[in-house]
Amino acid sequence: MTLSPAAAAYPAFLASHFPPVSLAEPELLPGREPDELAWQSRWFAGDFGRDFLTVAGEAVSVIDFGWWNHGAGPDFRDCVITLSGETRRGSIELDRDARDWDHHGHSTNPAYRDTILHLQLGVRSGSEWFTRTDEHRLVPQVRLDLATPAGDFNTPPPAPARPGRCLQVFRQLGPGKTITILEAAARYRLERKATRLQRTAAIHGRDQMLFQALADALGYSRNRLPLTVLSQRLPLRLLTTRPDDAEALLFGVSGFLTGEAFDHADTETRLWLRRLWDQWWRYRDAYAPGQPRLPLKWNLTGTRPLNHPQRRIATLHLLVKHWPTLRRLLQPDHFSEKALLTFAAGLHHPYWDRHYTLRALPAPKPMALLGRNRLTEILANVCYPLLIPEREDLWPVYQKLSAPLDNEKTRRAALRLFAGHPDLAKLTSKLWQQQALLQVYEDFCLADDSNCAQCPMPEQAQSP
Ligand code: SF4
Known part of the structure; x- marks a missing residue:
């Protein structure tokens, strides 16, 4: 992985204290066991x-x-x-x-x-x-080398939510030096994401890489693995060559076109399901959800109705439907955040505009299928990592993105590093700063088992 000078400062910052294993994704460290589907998905994406x-x-x-x-x-x-x-x-x-x-x-x-x-x-x-x-x-x-950097389908166990030893150091350093450290960490994280995307593109082509990366972002955070695997089981080329059947294929392979779905359905839902079934039955024997040795497992626990995987699958279908437009928008020469926002605002579906799930009653008002939070996820994990290596002018644009409000892991990291810091908002309110915090948290806090005593961060941060 070749890093830009801006990103290279971060691993150099780490390397003097941590051997290479600390640069691996924490969930790949010994003792963590993502399920077999996750390993296969990573192999097929080219992560190794x-x-x-x-x-x-x-x-x-x-x-x-x-x-x-x-x-x-x-x-x-x-x-x-x-x-x-x-x-x-x-x-x-x-x-x-x-x-x-x-x-x-x-x-x-x-x-x-x-x-x-x-x-x-x-x-x-x-x-x-x-x-x-x-x-x-x-x-x-x-x-396979399990320390090979990869994605993070499996969330590592959180480090305790308490202020850390580096807290005082960051206060004394002031925002200038602290922001320099955060910038290097954010840039490193972004370029590592870019390397992963490019690796998948080299194996499966740029369009399929984009499709998988968008599915992954739509699955954030509880259903990343099943949505990514769905995009691998039903590659973009298959869906775009069967535009009339794509929606039925996505819902059928996901396991959501069941008799049970009909049993509880209101009239509108039954009509919509009937149309999908009329297409799905031709594919059912080849793609029936009971057939795979490793079926998709959806995580519905604690999922907000707006984020239900059925709505995310509906959005994925709309991205397939409008693929030529989206593909063009994600070219380095054509990309702009404004154009992507306009594209997202134009995504509508006669059923999913007003339904949270197949079981829910219609909502009184239409709901966005690709809302601001989901778009931020796509910008942070797909668009900017992919495009900044080719368009350096996008780095300052990326730095203006506001941070999402509901990220438990970044809240935990901010508490450990910056609790009570007089410049807290200046250090944590942007998305790139939260990405930097996540990188530091994963590389230092999650690698530390000494209650901060042996963590090199405080000393490293003070070094010139
Ligand atoms: S483990 Fe290191 S980086 Fe994390 S809070 Fe403690 S001193 Fe800071």
């Missing part, structure tokens, strides 16, 4: 890169990541790799541990016969364990 060494020391490059198989058989089909310079085609399987290959019966299952690569999640089995097909062909193994 494409060049590896097998456990036997051979160079392997993934030329084509193939397609993600959600049914029986290997996880990824029709992949292409080069192994020590030789091209191979076949399937790729991802397991937590090398021994899972045998435990899951793959070694005797002909469906796994064409496997060309066996990925493992960096878990050592103790003794060596060989991966063999039912024809006794040896399958090369790659152990």
Whole structure:
């Protein structure tokens, strides 16, 4: 990852005290176990890169990541790799541990016969364990580096919400030096997001990368994984080539087109569901939600009705419907926040404009499908990370974005670093400052288990 000089100040700031592991996403640190769907999603997005060494020391490059198989058989089909310079085609399987290959019966299952690569999640089995097909062909193994920076589907456990040791230091430093530190952290976070987006674009193309990144932002914060996986199971190309069926496919694959949805529906909802069902039944056998080995799990606990995943899926469908316009708006030459706001304000749906969920009664007034908070998420996590590396003039525009009000993690970080600070608003009211706080919080507060005593931040902040 090549950083700009503005961003490079931050890892240099960290590196003198923390070994590289502290720069990894905290949820990937040992002991944290995102579920299997999250690991597969990250692999397919290219988070681990494409060049590896097998456990036997051979160079392997993934030329084509193939397609993600959600049914029986290997996880990824029709992949292409080069192994020590030789091209191979076949399937790729991802397991937590090398021994899972045998435990899951793959070694005797002909469906796994064409496997060309066996990925493992960096878990050592103790003794060596060989991966063999039912024809006794040896399958090369790659152990993925879990410290590879990636997204954060799994929220790390919060550090205690209490003022930290650096509090006094930041007060003494004053806003000037503190803002310099925050700027480097924010820039570093933004460029790391950009690298991740570019990596996905290199594998799946710019449009699919955008589609996945927008789905991820729409899923924030409780349904990021299922919405991202939905955009991977139903790639943009499939949806844009079936414009009349795209909405039914999205709701059907999500698992929301069930008989139960009909049972509780009012007349308007039944009419809307009937139209989707008329299209969905043709795809149901191939995409039925009970079919995937790892079905999507929606988190509805504590979700505000306005943020219900059904509304987010409806918004995703509208983005697909208006893709040519949105795609153009997100080109470096055409992007402007104002144009994106106008686009968002023009997104309407005859049913979802007035419904919170499939079960709710119609709301008295229309509700925005892509409101200000969701747009801020898209600007912060998709537009500016993608565009600032090509348009430096957008950095000051990004810095003007106000911070969202309801972010628990940034509130916690602000309390630890700046509680009672006389310039609190000056240091935390902008979105870029909250992004910087999150980076510091993840790299320092979540990595600290000494109750601040051994955290290097206070000393580093005072260094010239
Ligand atoms: S862990 Fe470090 S950065 Fe976090 S509050 Fe304590 S001293 Fe500050």
